[in-house]
Amino acid sequence: MSSLQPTAKHLVKxxxxxxxxxxxxxxxxxxxxxxxxxxSNHLAWQHFAAHAVKSGYVVYAPDLRGRAxxxxxxxxxxxxxxxxxxxxxxxxxxxAAPVVIGHSMGGFVAIALNHFYPNTVSRIVLIDxxxxxxxxxxxxVEQVLPLVLGPALARLAMKFESQAAYVDYWRAHxxxxxxxxxxxxxxxxxDLVGAEPELSPSTNPACVNEDSIxxxxxxxxxxxxxxxxxxxxxxxxxxxxxxxxxxLYPEVLLDDLAAKYPRxxxxxxxxxxxxxxxxxDYGATEVAKLTSL
Numbered sequence: 082m083s084s085l086q087p088t089a090k091h092l093v094k095x096x097x098x099x100x101x102x103x104x105x106x107x108x109x110x111x112x113x114x115x116x117x118x119x120x121s122n123h124l125a126w127q128h129f130a131a132h133a134v135k136s137g138y139v140v141y142a143p144d145l146r147g148r149a150x151x152x153x154x155x156x157x158x159x160x161x162x163x164x165x166x167x168x169x170x171x172x173x174x175x176x177a178a179p180v181v182i183g184h185s186m187g188g189f190v191a192i193a194l195n196h197f198y199p200n201t202v203s204r205i206v207l208i209d210x211x212x213x214x215x216x217x218x219x220x221x222v223e224q225v226l227p228l229v230l231g232p233a234l235a236r237l238a239m240k241f242e243s244q245a246a247y248v249d250y251w252r253a254h255x256x257x258x259x260x261x262x263x264x265x266x267x268x269x270x271x272d273l274v275g276a277e278p279e280l281s282p283s284t285n286p287a288c289v290n291e292d293s294i295x296x297x298x299x300x301x302x303x304x305x306x307x308x309x310x311x312x313x314x315x316x317x318x319x320x321x322x323x324x325x326x327x328x329l330y331p332e333v334l335l336d337d338l339a340a341k342y343p344r345x346x347x348x349x350x351x352x353x354x355x356x357x358x359x360x361x362d363y364g365a366t367e368v369a370k371l372t373s374l
Contacts, residue, residue, distance in 0.1 A: 083131040083362065084264045087123070087142075090150075093173050095166045101150035102143045102170055106134035112176045114167060114202075115142040118185030118210065119292060120233050120284045122149035124268040125184060128365030136374045138180075143170060145190070147288030149271055158291040160193035160301055167194045171201060178203040182372070184359045185210040188315075189295060189302055196305035206372050207315040209329055209355050212306065212338055212345065214297050222297045230289065232323065237286045242278035244270050255324040256356040265360065309344040316368055317347055320354035329355055 087103035094100075103123045113133055115126045123142035130140045144151040146166055147158060167190060171179060181202045183191035188211025195202055216225055227234065232254075241247040248269050252261050261269075274283045295301055317335075321328050330338065335347055350358055350367045358364040 083135075083366075084127040085131040085134055086127065086267075091141075091174060093143075093166075093170050095146070095154065095169045096162070097146075098154050099151075100143055100146065100154065100166050100170065102141055102174065105130035105140040105142065107139060109137060109139050110177065111138045112179040113138050113140045114170065114176065114179045114181045115140050116163075116167065116181065116183040116187030116190045117142065117145060117148075118187055119230070119289055119296075120148065120237065120282070121185070121187075122268065122271050122283070124264070124271050125360055127264045127267065127360075128362050129182075129359060129368060132365060132369035133374050136369075138374065141170060141174060141176065141179075143167070145187075147285040149283045152274065152283045152285055155285075156287065156291065158288040160189050160292070160295040160299070161197065163190040163292075164193040164197045167191075168198045168201065180204045180206070180372075182206040182208065183211060184208040185355065186292060186296065188212075192302055192305045192309075192313075193295075195310075196301070196308070199310065205311070205313045206368075207313060207345075208368060209316065209318045209358055211302075211313075211315060212330065212342065213299075213302050214329070215334070216297050222294055225297060226290070226293050229322070230293070234286065234289065237282050237284055237289070239281065240278075241273070241280045244273060244277075244280070247273055247280060247282075256322065256354050258324060259357075259361075262361075268360070306342045306345065309342075311344065313345050314372065315345050315347045316358065316371060317349045318353040318355050318358040319349060319351060322355045324354045 089104040091102040092099040146154040188207035
């Protein structure tokens with residue numbers, strides 16, 4: 082099993098304060114900007130970073146605005162703001178046309194970055210995210226959000242008496258039925274803020290609510306995908322956020338998605354769910370292979 086810990090931390094000036102960005106590997110002329118999901122943090126990339134660094138890349142993975150080490154950054158949220166934050170990372174850290182890889186909501190940020198700042202990135206890879214999620218007929222984002230992200234939203238309101246208690250919470254999560262790895266424990270610990278016995282997850286619930294609008298009902302991502310200036314790879318997980326058989330992008334919708342967004346090339350990674358497609362050694366290895374890293 083291969084994984085890597087960050088080798089440096091950078092503070093990037095953005096609107097409202099400083100964004101924490103973590104570097105994996107030594108600086109080279111080949112860089113990857115790795116963007117995590119909606120309630121995640123930079124340590125989601127530990128396995129993937131090991132493959133990327135071995136292939137000669139340096140990986141820069143931010144904690145997005147409102148999360149983990151960047152959770153003091155406040156509104157506005159939304160994909161346009163996250164895209165501006167990522168452009169600040171690219172400019173201030175001197176990344177020359179990086180490869181941008183986004184997991185889950187990070188995929189939407191990657192698409193927005195390319196849309197608002199053309200000719201900034203060399204390549205885009207989406208990991209189980211980045212394509213608008215379909216609203217059921219007659220339902221609003223506010224009604225759908227608890228159905229899709231309900232367990233994650235409930236977690237944000239919880240208190241934990243210790244780091245071990247939070248690890249136990251994740252042990253019971255269906256997506257991690259195969260077990261909690263040391264890398265996952267690192268990720269879990271980094272997500273906590275406060276002090277025992279009143280520890281809480283770091284993500285600001287307000288950012289989840291505001292960011293989610295762009296995942297479902299905004300024209301921004303839809304138009305950005307239609308206007309893509311390059312082919313984009315979408316690596317799809319078979320199973321969903323709770324390890325349920327139907328993934329975030331059900332197989333029955335793939336032909337329609339391919340027709341609507343012809344520059345998005347969809348590949349399914351077998352035996353993965355929304356989390357372990359990136360946060361397991363197997364998933365990250367497959368992602369690295371398919372992205373030619």
